Amino acid sequence: MNAPLYQFGLFGNDTALLLAVPIGIGFGFFLEQAGFGSSVKLAQQFYLRDLTVFKVMFTAIVTAMLGLFWLSWIGFVDLSLVRVLPTYLVPQFAGGLVFGVGFVMGGYCPGTCCVAAVTGKMDGWINLTGMFAGIFLFGELFPFLEAWYSSTPMGEITLSQVFNLSQGTTVLLIVLAAIAGFYGAEKLEARFRSVGS
Amino acid sequence: MTILFVMTLNKILASIALILALLAAFIGIPTREDRHLKEIALLIETEGDHVTPLELAEQIYAGRSIRLIDLRDSLSHVRQHIVNSEMMSVQQLLNHGIKRNEMVVLYSEGGIHASQAWILLKMQRYDSVYTLLGGFQGWKEEILYPTLNAGATAAETQGVERRKMLSLFFGGEPSLTSQESSKRKSARQNNSPPKQKPPV
Numbered sequence: 001m002n003a004p005l006y007q008f009g010l011f012g013n014d015t016a017l018l019l020a021v022p023i024g025i026g027f028g029f030f031l032e033q034a035g036f037g038s039s040v041k042l043a044q045q046f047y048l049r050d051l052t053v054f055k056v057m058f059t060a061i062v063t064a065m066l067g068l069f070w071l072s073w074i075g076f077v078d079l080s081l082v083r084v085l086p087t088y089l090v091p092q093f094a095g096g097l098v099f100g101v102g103f104v105m106g107g108y109c110p111g112t113c114c115v116a117a118v119t120g121k122m123d124g125w126i127n128l129t130g131m132f133a134g135i136f137l138f139g140e141l142f143p144f145l146e147a148w149y150s151s152t153p154m155g156e157i158t159l160s161q162v163f164n165l166s167q168g169t170t171v172l173l174i175v176l177a178a179i180a181g182f183y184g185a186e187k188l189e190a191r192f193r194s195v196g197s
Numbered sequence: 198m199t200i201l202f203v204m205t206l207n208k209i210l211a212s213i214a215l216i217l218a219l220l221a222a223f224i225g226i227p228t229r230e231d232r233h234l235k236e237i238a239l240l241i242e243t244e245g246d247h248v249t250p251l252e253l254a255e256q257i258y259a260g261r262s263i264r265l266i267d268l269r270d271s272l273s274h275v276r277q278h279i280v281n282s283e284m285m286s287v288q289q290l291l292n293h294g295i296k297r298n299e300m301v302v303l304y305s306e307g308g309i310h311a312s313q314a315w316i317l318l319k320m321q322r323y324d325s326v327y328t329l330l331g332g333f334q335g336w337k338e339e340i341l342y343p344t345l346n347a348g349a350t351a352a353e354t355q356g357v358e359r360r361k362m363l364s365l366f367f368g369g370e371p372s373l374t375s376q377e378s379s380k381r382k383s384a385r386q387n388n389s390p391p392k393q394k395p396p397v
Contacts, residue, residue: 066214066218069217070221070227073227078322166225166226167227168221168225168227169225171221182207
């Protein structure tokens with residue numbers, strides 16, 4: 001086993017932080033290349049006219065998932081050491097709603113508003129300012145929110161554990177869902193583009 | 198033509214993903230536990246489970262960040278220990294939040310306890326964990342109070358100055374010339390009480 005590289009001691013905290021910079025720039029570059037620096041394009045998904053966000057994100061999920069599965073199978077990645085964020089059902093459901101409403105209202109998610117901001121878009125900077133204001137507010141209110149924030153804990157669970165399936169079967173189901181989703185997205189785009197135009 | 202190519206490429210990629218996913222469903226669980234056990238066995242066979250006192254001393258001297266854990270009892274630890282090592286029981290060790298990306302060297306008096314703890318940590322997939330070969334006894338013999346026999350071979354006399362320097366760095370008392378060795382030996386024969394060493 002060689003990966004996760006950080007867990008296996010190939011580099012320490014300092015190098016990990018330094019590596020975050022090129023990884024972040026790379027992530028931003030590909031978001032920009034996918035057209036996610038434009039709030040107009042991003043907002044089109046809510047009218048079902050342009051589902052690029054859905055397709056790009058689902059492609060990333062499928063690629064990473066298949067990559068992790070097969071790299072684990074050949075012995076390169078130790079899946080047991082890959083960090084899984086713990087689930088807190090109710091607060092994360094609420095967080096998802098706040099995220100979604102913010103995305104619809106502002107036209108950007110946290111990553112894409114950074115991309116828009118560095119490419120010189122004013123709405124990107126406004127979203128970024130709002131995001132940091134929200135982070136600051138949340139930080140200040142955290143002592144009052146802490147109990148709720150940690151409520152309904154479910155631990156570090158994965159879909160295969162929830163549905164009691166093997167990891168391979170879960171991979172297959174998600175890939176099938178992705179392919180069906182891509183097909184459906186193409187159909188929806190064709191239909192709603194003509195309605196919108 | 199371009200659109201046709203893009204569509205074809207998308208379909209090819211989707212087909213590859215589907216094939217990989219079908220194979221994944223067939224395999225089920227990608228990680229087999231026995232591979233991990235084999236890796237541990239291989240490490241033991243290839244002596245990748247330990248560092249020698251000299252290697253450890255060189256690495257500490259070079260300023261490498263190493264977490265040293267002393268598995269001996271508190272009395273032994275208070276009496277004398279390797280610089281910057283922390284005392285822990287084996288039980289504490291398992292619950293003590295050792296990071297997976299830090300190099301950990303375990304030592305006990307002779308090395309048996311440390312080897313047992315090493316196995317436990319390895320089973321929990323801590324990969325940068327090593328034992329100190331020979332334990333604290335080995336550290337004392339090789340680093341703190343190294344001696345050179347009168348009939349030492351050329352190979353044994355190599356690097357004497359370096360070892361002396363390391364010994365002094367760790368607060369030891371090297372006797373790496375045959376003269377010093379014989380003095381030390383005669384002192385031991387005279388049953389002179391051993392000089393109390395400061396914790397090192």
